[in-house]
Amino acid sequence: MSKTRQxxxxxxxxxxxxxxxxxFNPATRQPPQGTAVTPAGFMSVxxxxxxxxxxxxxxxxxxxxxxxFWATWCAPCRKEIPDFVRMQQRLGxxxxxxxxxxxDELEAVRPFLQTLGVNYPNLVGQLDALELxxxxxxxxxxxxxxxxxxxxxxxxxxxxxxxxxARLEAIVSPLL
Amino acid sequence: MIPLKLFxxxxxxxxxxxxxxxxxxxLPVDQAFRVSGRLGEDGQIxxxxxxxxxxxxxxxxxxxxxxPAGVTLGxxxxxxxxxxxxxxxxxVRIYRGEVEARFAVQRLPPGAAGLTLxxxxxxxxxxGVCYTPREQRLSLExxxxxxxxxxxxxxxxxxxxxxxxxxx
Numbered sequence: 001m002s003k004t005r006q007x008x009x010x011x012x013x014x015x016x017x018x019x020x021x022x023x024f025n026p027a028t029r030q031p032p033q034g035t036a037v038t039p040a041g042f043m044s045v046x047x048x049x050x051x052x053x054x055x056x057x058x059x060x061x062x063x064x065x066x067x068x069f070w071a072t073w074c075a076p077c078r079k080e081i082p083d084f085v086r087m088q089q090r091l092g093x094x095x096x097x098x099x100x101x102x103x104d105e106l107e108a109v110r111p112f113l114q115t116l117g118v119n120y121p122n123l124v125g126q127l128d129a130l131e132l133x134x135x136x137x138x139x140x141x142x143x144x145x146x147x148x149x150x151x152x153x154x155x156x157x158x159x160x161x162x163x164x165x166a167r168l169e170a171i172v173s174p175l176l
Numbered sequence: 177m178i179p180l181k182l183f184x185x186x187x188x189x190x191x192x193x194x195x196x197x198x199x200x201x202x203l204p205v206d207q208a209f210r211v212s213g214r215l216g217e218d219g220q221i222x223x224x225x226x227x228x229x230x231x232x233x234x235x236x237x238x239x240x241x242x243x244p245a246g247v248t249l250g251x252x253x254x255x256x257x258x259x260x261x262x263x264x265x266x267x268v269r270i271y272r273g274e275v276e277a278r279f280a281v282q283r284l285p286p287g288a289a290g291l292t293l294x295x296x297x298x299x300x301x302x303x304g305v306c307y308t309p310r311e312q313r314l315s316l317e318x319x320x321x322x323x324x325x326x327x328x329x330x331x332x333x334x335x336x337x338x339x340x341x342x343x344x
Contacts, residue, residue, distance in 0.1 A: 073298070074306040078264050103308060130308060140204055142305040161202070161304040 038155040039135040047101065047123035047132070050110050055123055057149075063097040064175045065149040066168065069133045071104045072112050076162040077144040081116055083165040088120045091169075094176045095151070103129045103143060150175045202301045203228055205310055211295050215281065215316035221249070223295060223314070225275040230302045235269035237298035237309065240279065247291045250280035290317035 043058040057067060068084060070077035081100075088098045100122035102109045109124050123129070130141050137158045138145045146159040148171050157171050202208075210226040223240065227233055235257045242249050254277050257269040284291065293314045300306040 071306070071308075073309075075262060075264050075300070076304040076306060140202065140305075141308050142202065142205070142301070143308070144305070 036155045036157055037137050038153070042132060042135055042155075043153055045128070045132045047125040047129055048106065050106060050113060050122055050124055052106070055121075057099060057123075060097045060099060060121075061153055062151055063095050064151055064172055065147075066096065066098045066172065067101060067136075067147040067149060068098060069101045069103060069129065069138070069143055069145040069147075071102060071143055072108045073104070074143045080144060080162045080164075081118065083168075085117065085119050087165055087168065091172070091176065092119075096172055096176060099123065101125065101129050101132065103133075148172060148175070201230055202303045202305055203231065205307045208301065208307065209233060209297060209299055209310070211297075211312045211314065213293055213295075213314040213316050215290060215318050215320075217319055219281045219284070219318075221279055221281060221293065221316065223252075223277045223293065225271065225277075225295075225297065227272050227275065227299065229272075231299055232270040232272050232302070233275065233297055233299035235271060237296070238277070239294075239296040240277065241294045241296075242281070243292040243294065244285060244288070246283065246285035247281065247288075248283040250282050252277045252279040290315065290320075292316070 043061055044056050046054050046056050049055045057065065066084070066087075068077075068081075070081065072078070084098050084100075088096065098120035100113075100118065100120065102122055102124045103126060104124060106124050109122065112118075113122060125132070130138075133145050134141065136145075136147050136155060138160060140160070142160060144160075144162055146163055146168070147155055148157045148159075148168075150156050156175065159167075208228045208231045210228075211223065212226075213221060213223045215221050225233065235254065238252075238254070240249060240252055255271070255275060257271045257275070259267055259269050262268050281291065293316050295312045295314065296309060297312075298307065298309040
């Protein structure tokens with residue numbers, strides 16, 4: 001075999017191996033997202049409100065919703081919340097509605113929302129909130145978990161792990 | 177015939193590609209954190225937590241308790257871990273790799289051959305997700321070298337979530 005041919009073969013095999021390696025590596029397939037399952041009745045799941053009442057996502061039906069599951073003990077969740085506040089301010093008038101679902105204690109959530117000046121509504125729960133996240137495709141019960149819902153109430157996209165303003169805007173813009 | 181060097185290089189590429197960025201993976205919680213325990217004849221408990229690559233546990237979220245109610249545990253001796261300066265939580269200690277906690281059973285009810293150890297923990301993946309606090313129960317029997325480990329509860333445990341220390 002000539003040196004050139006051998007080199008070509010080497011590169012070809014190496015590239016295929018790289019592709020195969022990437023394909024089989026869970027890291028490149030994670031975090032899972034895009035599984036748009038719309039579970040029946042997820043909008044009407046009743047959770048606590050920070051004010052001490054009860055509420056559900058149905059209150060904002062008809063808007064393009066970004067439902068963000070988070071917790072005060074979750075650092076990656078806290079990191080992305082200021083982005084959401086900014087987006088709510090910028091795109092709220094066009095029908096974008098962020099809704100936080102805190103998997104946390106009411107007493108921890110209330111002061112946190114005030115400190116950060118969170119300008120969108122929140123619901124609070126524990127196992128019930130996690131069950132809602134699970135029904136929307138978050139099998140791992142990990143946070144943050146963000147769900148984009150269109151005006152008709154259909155789940156368009158789910159994102160496990162922190163997201164960015166640019167990425168989220170690319171998803172919600174066509175829906176507004 | 178494929179030259180040996182070529183074969184070796186192919187294999188190396190495949191393995192590197194498959195393994196190198198494994199740190200960014202998000203594993204199911206029972207694969208990310210494996211808990212096992214042992215109760216020695218001398219009454220010493222050893223709990224081993226194996227943290228998968230790319231994942232970590234918070235030291236201050238680790239809790240140990242025992243059942244039945246009559247069992248008293250000594251203070252756990254934990255390795256120092258790694259101090260990190262978290263953007264939100266300040267200086268906190270985390271564990272990667274393998275963690276071993278040791279403590280004594282100070283009192284076991286008369287006639288009891290063992291106990292149920294409840295291990296609570298909370299951790300995250302470097303990929304940018306955090307797991308809800310979990311609780312794992314281990315049935316430990318004196319003299320049995322490594323007791324079978326129960327699977328973590330399918331969902332997080334309400335008690336663990338309600339613990340004030342976890343809800344900072």
